[in-house]
Amino acid sequence: MSRIPAIGLRLVQLLPVLIGITIVTFLLVKLSPGDPVRLMLGDRATEETVAAVRAQLGFDLPLWKQYLSYAGNLLQGDLGQSIRYRLPVLDLILGVMPRTLFLATYVLVLSIPATVILSVVAARHAGKPVDQIIRILSVIGMTIPVFWLGIMLARFLGVELGLFPVSGYGDGFIDHLHHLFLPALSTSVWLVPMLVRNLRASILEQMEADYVVASRAKGLPARYIFGRHILPNSLLPTLNLLGVMIAFLIGGSVIVEIVYAVPGLGGLMIEAVLARDYTVIQGLTLFYALGTVIVTLSVDLISTWIDPRVQL
Amino acid sequence: MSHLGLSTAVPRARSRGSIEISIGGSLLSAWLFLAIFGPSILGVDPNQIDLVAILQPPHADHWLGTDQLGRDALARILMGARIDILMSVLGVLPPLIIGVVVGLVSGYFGGWIDSILMRLVDITVAFPFLVLVIAIVGMLGPGLDNFFVALALVGWVSYARLIRARGLVLREAEFIQAARGLGYPPLYILFRHVMPKALSPIAVYAMSDAVMVMLAGASLGFVGLGVQPPTPEWGVMIADGQPFVTMGWWICLFPGMAAASLGLGFLLLSDGLAGRLGVRK
Numbered sequence: 001m002s003r004i005p006a007i008g009l010r011l012v013q014l015l016p017v018l019i020g021i022t023i024v025t026f027l028l029v030k031l032s033p034g035d036p037v038r039l040m041l042g043d044r045a046t047e048e049t050v051a052a053v054r055a056q057l058g059f060d061l062p063l064w065k066q067y068l069s070y071a072g073n074l075l076q077g078d079l080g081q082s083i084r085y086r087l088p089v090l091d092l093i094l095g096v097m098p099r100t101l102f103l104a105t106y107v108l109v110l111s112i113p114a115t116v117i118l119s120v121v122a123a124r125h126a127g128k129p130v131d132q133i134i135r136i137l138s139v140i141g142m143t144i145p146v147f148w149l150g151i152m153l154a155r156f157l158g159v160e161l162g163l164f165p166v167s168g169y170g171d172g173f174i175d176h177l178h179h180l181f182l183p184a185l186s187t188s189v190w191l192v193p194m195l196v197r198n199l200r201a202s203i204l205e206q207m208e209a210d211y212v213v214a215s216r217a218k219g220l221p222a223r224y225i226f227g228r229h230i231l232p233n234s235l236l237p238t239l240n241l242l243g244v245m246i247a248f249l250i251g252g253s254v255i256v257e258i259v260y261a262v263p264g265l266g267g268l269m270i271e272a273v274l275a276r277d278y279t280v281i282q283g284l285t286l287f288y289a290l291g292t293v294i295v296t297l298s299v300d301l302i303s304t305w306i307d308p309r310v311q312l
Numbered sequence: 313m314s315h316l317g318l319s320t321a322v323p324r325a326r327s328r329g330s331i332e333i334s335i336g337g338s339l340l341s342a343w344l345f346l347a348i349f350g351p352s353i354l355g356v357d358p359n360q361i362d363l364v365a366i367l368q369p370p371h372a373d374h375w376l377g378t379d380q381l382g383r384d385a386l387a388r389i390l391m392g393a394r395i396d397i398l399m400s401v402l403g404v405l406p407p408l409i410i411g412v413v414v415g416l417v418s419g420y421f422g423g424w425i426d427s428i429l430m431r432l433v434d435i436t437v438a439f440p441f442l443v444l445v446i447a448i449v450g451m452l453g454p455g456l457d458n459f460f461v462a463l464a465l466v467g468w469v470s471y472a473r474l475i476r477a478r479g480l481v482l483r484e485a486e487f488i489q490a491a492r493g494l495g496y497p498p499l500y501i502l503f504r505h506v507m508p509k510a511l512s513p514i515a516v517y518a519m520s521d522a523v524m525v526m527l528a529g530a531s532l533g534f535v536g537l538g539v540q541p542p543t544p545e546w547g548v549m550i551a552d553g554q555p556f557v558t559m560g561w562w563i564c565l566f567p568g569m570a571a572a573s574l575g576l577g578f579l580l581l582s583d584g585l586a587g588r589l590g591v592r593k
Contacts, residue, residue: 020435031451139583143575145527147534148550148568155557155564251442255531259554269443270535273450285447289439296438 007301014293019071021293025286026070029278030063040083079283084275089283092268097287099169100264102176103253104246106184111191115238118192119199120231126204134200138193146252150186150259158182169262183260187252191245198241202234209233236307243299247292329587336580343574347397350390358387358544367560377562379553385562388544389570395545396526396574399456403525404518406464411471412507412514418472419479420502429472436469442528446537454537459529467521474517478510485509512589519582523575530571546571 037054038045054060058069073080079089122134157163170179206212207230215225254266261267265284272280351358362382370377376385418429436444448462449455482488483506491501530547532538539545541552546567553563585591 016431017434017438020431021438024435024439028447028451031448033453139576139579140572143523143527143579144572145530145534145547145550145568147531147547148564148571151550151554151557151564152568155561159558247437247440248442251440254442254446255535258535269446270537273446273537276450278451281447281450285439285443288443292440293438 006304010297010300014297017293018290021286021289022071022074023067025282025289026067028285029282032276032278074286079286080279082272082277082280084272084277084280089279092280093265093283093287096264096268099262100250100253100257100266103180103183103187103257103262103264104249106177106180107187107191107249107253108246110184111188111195114188114192115195115199116231118196119203119238120226122196122200123203123207124226126200134196138196141189141193144189146186146190147255147259149189150183150256153182153186154260169264180260180262183253183256183262186259187249187256190252191249194245195238195241199234199238202237203230206230206234232306236303239299239303239306243296246295250288250291329584332580332584333588334584336577336582336584339573339577340581343393343397343577346390347393350393351387354387354390356384356387358391359383359542360387367556367563369560370562376566377560379549379563380556385549385566388549389546389566392544392546392549392567393570393574395456395539395543396530396571399459399529399539399545400522400526400574400578403460403463403467403529404522406460407467407521408471408514408518410464411468412475412510414468415472415475416479416502416507416510419476420483420498420506426476430476433469433472436466439466441466441524442531445528446532446535449532449537454532454540456529456539459532459538463525463528467525470517470521471514474513475510478513479506482506482509512585513591516582516586516589516591519578519585522578523582526571526575526578 035050037050037057037059041050041053058066061069077090079093081087082089082092085092118134122131125131158165164182165179170176212225212230215229216222253264254269256262257264257266258270265287268280269284271277272284360383362378365374365378365382366380368374368378368382370385374384374386376389378384379388414429418426439447444466445459445462448465449458452458452461488501488505491505496504529538530545530550533545533547534551536551539548541548549567550564553567557564
């Protein structure tokens with residue numbers, strides 16, 4: 001109960017960041033050398049029409065007025081119209097978002113158990129061959145280009161052995177699991193090593209803490225000390241890293257979705273970039289940033305729940 | 313000084329990281345050598361189309377096979393090494409310089425300058441790295457130059473945070489207080505005394521950042537937003553080969569292995585330096 005004011009304060013502190021994010025996405029479109037109105041109307045539109053539409057959309061107003069109207073529209077859930085599809089950007093995004101969320105959740109479901117198991121094994125056998133092997137594999141996993149691994153997995157496990165579909169999203173839950181297994185696996189191969197490195201170091205650090213020595217002196221079984229004391233205490237730094245990693249994961253999913261032709265947010269993003277559909281790029285960037293903010297906030301909240309000493 | 317974590321007080325630290333440094337260093341030097349001299353030693357034009365010899369597996373004339381246009385894969389990978397190495401080095405430097413300056417100023421002066429700069433950092437990290445890079449490149453137009461612009465706009469944040477945290481610790485260090493007591497101007501102290509002490513975590517981070525930048529650049533090349541074909545960048549080569557991957561295992565395999573081994577070199581060097589300099593990653 002007593003934590004509610006702290007959470008409220010945290011939300012208030014988020015406000016400037018949220019405003020900053022909208023300023024960035026607003027200015028993003030201003031970076032483009034082309035004229036969005038010209039793109040929207042096509043080459044055959046006359047100068048007068050272009051000027052009229054510019055005025056109608058408010059593009060001739062001073063920058064700060066344009067921003068205010070942009071922010072006002074956002075508050076009403078209006079992200080603008082796609083130049084290419086002539087549809088509301090919000091509808092386009094919401095239409096494909098479940099697929100990307102599914103993929104991201106899938107990656108976490110695969111990665112988290114793998115991370116914990118590998119880290120525990122590595123830390124308990126620190127310096128021994130098992131630890132070295134896990135370490136070498138981690139370093140390799142981090143340097144492999146995700147899209148390349150995707151293509152290789154698709155070729156050998158998908159095409160050669162026919163175990164998994166190599167593109168698309170499928171229908172129904174089980175089919176989604178089947179279709180998205182290779183994309184999720186390729187992403188995990190890159191995500192798990194980062195987390196393992198962190199969690200292993202964190203466990204090793206905790207193992208030398210005074211309370212472990214005390215527990216051992218008390219005669220508690222090693223297994224109990226490990227499971228009950230060391231592991232929970234080691235998870236906190238890794239949880240924070242996971243928050244950062246999810247942001248990376250969301251970015252990385254853009255590329256993985258292209259490799260496996262998963263029609264999600266990433267596919268929409270690249271398509272929009274190649275078609276110069278500025279409003280869609282803008283809307284998606286905003287969405288990705290909001291997603292990251294929500295993840296970071298959740299991680300912070302979970303941290304206080306795991307360890308009440310953590311201040312929001 | 314050791315209580316500030318400024319030096320490696322642990323005696324066994326001397327040999328730490330030397331295996332990583334030698335393997336990573338050798339990998340990087342090998343790639344550097346191949347990138348500089350490889351193309352002229354081989355003497356094959358990487359863009360020479362030979363429609364009689366398309367999609368050939370590796371053999372004596374083409375050590376790494378040929379692609380769908382009959383171009384020699386080895387020649388393309390060697391030429392690609394120039395681009396990918398250049399990309400990772402040039403992609404890291406501008407963010408590093410901007411980040412170091414911002415972080416030093418922010419951490420050393422504190423106050424409202426710090427508040428403003430750190431809010432800017434908060435806003436930038438709210439965007440997933442690759443998404444913001446792709447969005448900026450998408451707005452400016454595809455190409456390597458715009459990729460560098462995007463990196464400079466986005467990548468400085470990590471360096472700024474790292475060095476700011478370091479600056480906050482160093483500000484209280486005795487030798488800095490002594491310098492202040494002696495009446496040196498703040499900027500002199502900042503760049504002559506604080507910066508050199510803060511550089512080792514930056515060096516370690518820059519090495520692993522180089523991996524990330526190279527992979528980001530290759531990813532952009534892969535989706536058609538980075539280096540433009542026919543320039544043989546590794547990501548572009550993988551994208552070119554993707555439609556033909558079922559016809560031959562070698563087409564996408566080698567450029568990917570090249571990227572992974574270059575990345576491995578940077579990462580091992582980063583790990584080794586971290587061990588040697590006593591930097592926690």
